[in-house]
Amino acid sequence: MTLEQEEILKGIHDLAREQFVMVLSDECEVVLKDIFAKYRPQSVLEIGSAIGYSSSVMALSSDCVIDTIEKDEERIKRAKELWARLGIEDRIKVYHGDSDVLLPKVIEGKTYDFVFIDAAKSAYKRQLELLLPHIENGGIVLCDDVLYLGLVKGDGYPPHKHRTIVRNMREFLAYVEENERIELQLIEQGNGIAVITVL
Numbered sequence: 511m512t513l514e515q516e517e518i519l520k521g522i523h524d525l526a527r528e529q530f531v532m533v534l535s536d537e538c539e540v541v542l543k544d545i546f547a548k549y550r551p552q553s554v555l556e557i558g559s560a561i562g563y564s565s566s567v568m569a570l571s572s573d574c575v576i577d578t579i580e581k582d583e584e585r586i587k588r589a590k591e592l593w594a595r596l597g598i599e600d601r602i603k604v605y606h607g608d609s610d611v612l613l614p615k616v617i618e619g620k621t622y623d624f625v626f627i628d629a630a631k632s633a634y635k636r637q638l639e640l641l642l643p644h645i646e647n648g649g650i651v652l653c654d655d656v657l658y659l660g661l662v663k664g665d666g667y668p669p670h671k672h673r674t675i676v677r678n679m680r681e682f683l684a685y686v687e688e689n690e691r692i693e694l695q696l697i698e699q700g701n702g703i704a705v706i707t708v709l
């Protein structure tokens with residue numbers, strides 16, 4: 511990454527925080543960069559592009575190509591501007607729409623060695639199930655916010671407004687822990703980061 515690219519990314523990161531646009535947490539960014547430094551993924555899928563911050567970090571950390579899905583048109587516009595400024599637009603293909611509808615079409619006939627699931631939290635389990643046949647042996651799936659405000663661990667009763675999300679995350683983690691094709695590393699930093707290796 512050049513100094514100029516680093517400065518552009520820092521500017522976008524700070525702007526996103528100011529505007530309350532959810533982008534990669536600092537804790538998750540460290541984990542993501544670590545994975546990219548170790549494994550240099552080549553073929554990446556992201557669910558939840560937002561304004562293109564995490565995809566930019568990934569594209570600047572290996573010479574990967576990225577498919578990314580986002581439902582918000584305005585965010586896609588900002589993401590495209592960012593990728594163009596960074597000179598990485600040729601390696602990123604964005605799909606506009608709801609991941610529930612788009613995901614099966616995007617992944618058809620493709621395999622990935624790294625997936626970042628970072629959109630609808632209620633869909634994590636469903637999406638991982640769908641994705642598993644499309645992830646190469648040794649491939650990694652990264653999911654942020656899996657311990658959601660610290661409410662997911664244990665079996666306590668969460669406040670009403672968080673109940674569905676907590677139930678979904680518990681089901682997701684139980685599925686991951688029970689699946690023999692999967693190895694889970696749960697990092698209890700930030701809002702909880704799941705690093706899933708597909709065996």
Ligand SMILES: C[S@@+](CC[C@H](N)C(=O)[O-])C[C@H]1O[C@@H](n2cnc3c(N)ncnc32)[C@H](O)[C@@H]1O
Nearest residue numbers: 532533534558560563564580581608609629630
């Ligand atoms: C946490 S942000 C993604 C942040 C981004 N990965 C980053 O770190 O720079 C989640 C994004 O997912 C998008 N999203 C949420 N539900 C979605 C869905 N069902 N289909 C497509 N995109 C969705 C939201 O619009 C939002 O921009």
